[in-house]
Amino acid sequence: MNQLPRAPRRVLAASLLALTFSATTVSAQELNILTWEGYAEDAWIDQFEEEYGVAVNPTYVGSNDEYMAALAAGDTRYDAVVIVSSLAQPAIKAGFVEPLDLSLIPNFENISPEFRKLEFLKDGDTQYGAPNFWDIQPVTYLADEVAECSFDVLFDEKYRGRIAMWDDVSTIGDVASYMGFENIWDLSDDELEQVKQKMIEQKPLIRRYWSTGGEIIELMTSGEVVATNSWSYVTEALKTEGVNAEQCAPERPTAWVDSLFIVKGTKNLELAHTFIDFMLRPEVAAKVYDVSGFSFTVRSAEELLPEGTLDGTNLSEGPAFVENLSFWGEIPRRGRYLEIWNEVKAATVE
Numbered sequence: 001m002n003q004l005p006r007a008p009r010r011v012l013a014a015s016l017l018a019l020t021f022s023a024t025t026v027s028a029q030e031l032n033i034l035t036w037e038g039y040a041e042d043a044w045i046d047q048f049e050e051e052y053g054v055a056v057n058p059t060y061v062g063s064n065d066e067y068m069a070a071l072a073a074g075d076t077r078y079d080a081v082v083i084v085s086s087l088a089q090p091a092i093k094a095g096f097v098e099p100l101d102l103s104l105i106p107n108f109e110n111i112s113p114e115f116r117k118l119e120f121l122k123d124g125d126t127q128y129g130a131p132n133f134w135d136i137q138p139v140t141y142l143a144d145e146v147a148e149c150s151f152d153v154l155f156d157e158k159y160r161g162r163i164a165m166w167d168d169v170s171t172i173g174d175v176a177s178y179m180g181f182e183n184i185w186d187l188s189d190d191e192l193e194q195v196k197q198k199m200i201e202q203k204p205l206i207r208r209y210w211s212t213g214g215e216i217i218e219l220m221t222s223g224e225v226v227a228t229n230s231w232s233y234v235t236e237a238l239k240t241e242g243v244n245a246e247q248c249a250p251e252r253p254t255a256w257v258d259s260l261f262i263v264k265g266t267k268n269l270e271l272a273h274t275f276i277d278f279m280l281r282p283e284v285a286a287k288v289y290d291v292s293g294f295s296f297t298v299r300s301a302e303e304l305l306p307e308g309t310l311d312g313t314n315l316s317e318g319p320a321f322v323e324n325l326s327f328w329g330e331i332p333r334r335g336r337y338l339e340i341w342n343e344v345k346a347a348t349v350e
Contacts, residue, residue, distance in 0.1 A: 031271050032057045034070060034081040036258070037213040038233040038292035039133070044284045052274060062211030063168050065338070071096040071263070079266040080275055083129065085257040086170070086185065086328035088120045092128050097261040100127045104273035107280035107298075114319045115297040120330070121259055129259035130276050132285065133294040136255045136314060136325075137174055138247035140230035140238070142220060149248035151178045153227045160205050164216055164228035167209040167345075169337050170254065170328060174229050175199055177252040184254070185329045192340050199344045209345060213237065220245065232293035255325040258294075
C-alpha cells in the first residue's frame with residue numbers, strides 16, 4: 001500500500017544498526033543523499049540500513065536548482081545525489097560528480113536498454129548517472145472540483161485563486177510546450193517574453209507557487225488549490241490521504257529522468273555504489289513505484305506488481321513511447337530562464 005509522505009527521516013545511531021553481512025563490506029557507517037520526497041521512504045531505506053549496517057540521512061529539496069547550488073558551493077556532506085535529466089550534463093561538465101564504476105553496480109544491467117543508452121548521462125563512453133525513475137509532468141486535480149482535465153484548466157478563469165504552479169524553471173517549459181513552441185529549452189528572447197506574458201496573465205488565478213511535495217499536498221488536501229502542474233508522487237500521496245485526486249497528461253507533455261550520481265570527492269565511494277546497486281533491484285523499484293507512482297527504468301519490476309497495476313500508465317506504453325518522448329534537456333541559457341521565472345513571480349497584476 002502507499003505510504004503517507006513524511007518529514008525527513010530520523011535515523012538511529014550507526015552503532016545500533018551494526019550488522020554482519022557477507023555480500024559487500026562497507027566501512028562507512030553513514031550515507032548522506034540529496035534527493036526528492038518519495039525517493040527515501042522507510043519501505044526500502046530501512047531494508048538498506050539493516051542489510052548493510054549503515055544509517056541513511058536524506059536531505060530533501062523542492063527545486064532542481066537547489067541541487068546545483070549545493071554542489072556548486074562544494075558542500076561535502078553528500079555522498080549521492082539525484083539529478084534530473086536537464087542538469088546531468090552541467091553537473092558532469094562542472095566536475096560535481098564521479099564516474100560510476102559499473103563493476104560495483106551489477107544491477108545496472110537491469111535498466112531497460114532505452115535508458116542505458118541515454119547520452120546525457122555520459123561523457124563519451126564513461127557513465128556518470130544511473131537512471132532509475134522517470135515521468136511526464138502531469139496535471140494533478142481534484143476530481144470533485146474539476147470535471148475535465150487538460151493543461152487548459154491551469155488557465156481557466158473558473159478556478160481563479162485556486163490554481164498552483166510548481167516553483168521551478170521547468171514550469172517555463174511546461175507553459176512553452178502548451179503554447180506550441182517546439183524547442184522549449186532553448187527559446188529565443190522573443191519567445192521567452194511571450195511565455196512570461198502568458199504566465200503573468202495567469203497570476204490572478206494563482207494561489208501559490210509551491211516548492212515541496214508536502215506544501216502542495218497540504219494545499220490540495222485543504223481544498224485551497226484544485227489543480228497544478230505536478231508530480232505523480234503528489235497525486236498518489238493525495239489519494240493515500242483520502243482525497244479524490246486524479247491526474248492527466250498535458251496535450252504536449254514534458255518528461256524527465258531522475259538518475260543517481262555520486263558526489264565528487266565522497267569518502268564513501270564504495271557505499272555510494274552499493275546504494276545505487278540496491279536502488280536498481282527490481283523489488284526496490286517496485287516498492288518506490290508503489291509509494292510514488294513514478295515510472296521505473298527497471299522493467300522487470302513489473303513482474304512483482306499485481307496484474308493490471310500498470311494499465312493505463314506510462315509503463316503500459318512500451319519502449320517506443322519512451323524513445324519518442326522529449327525529456328527535459330540541458331537549458332543553454334538557464335540563467336536567462338531563471339530571470340524570466342523570477343520576473344513572473346515578482347510581477348504585480350490588477
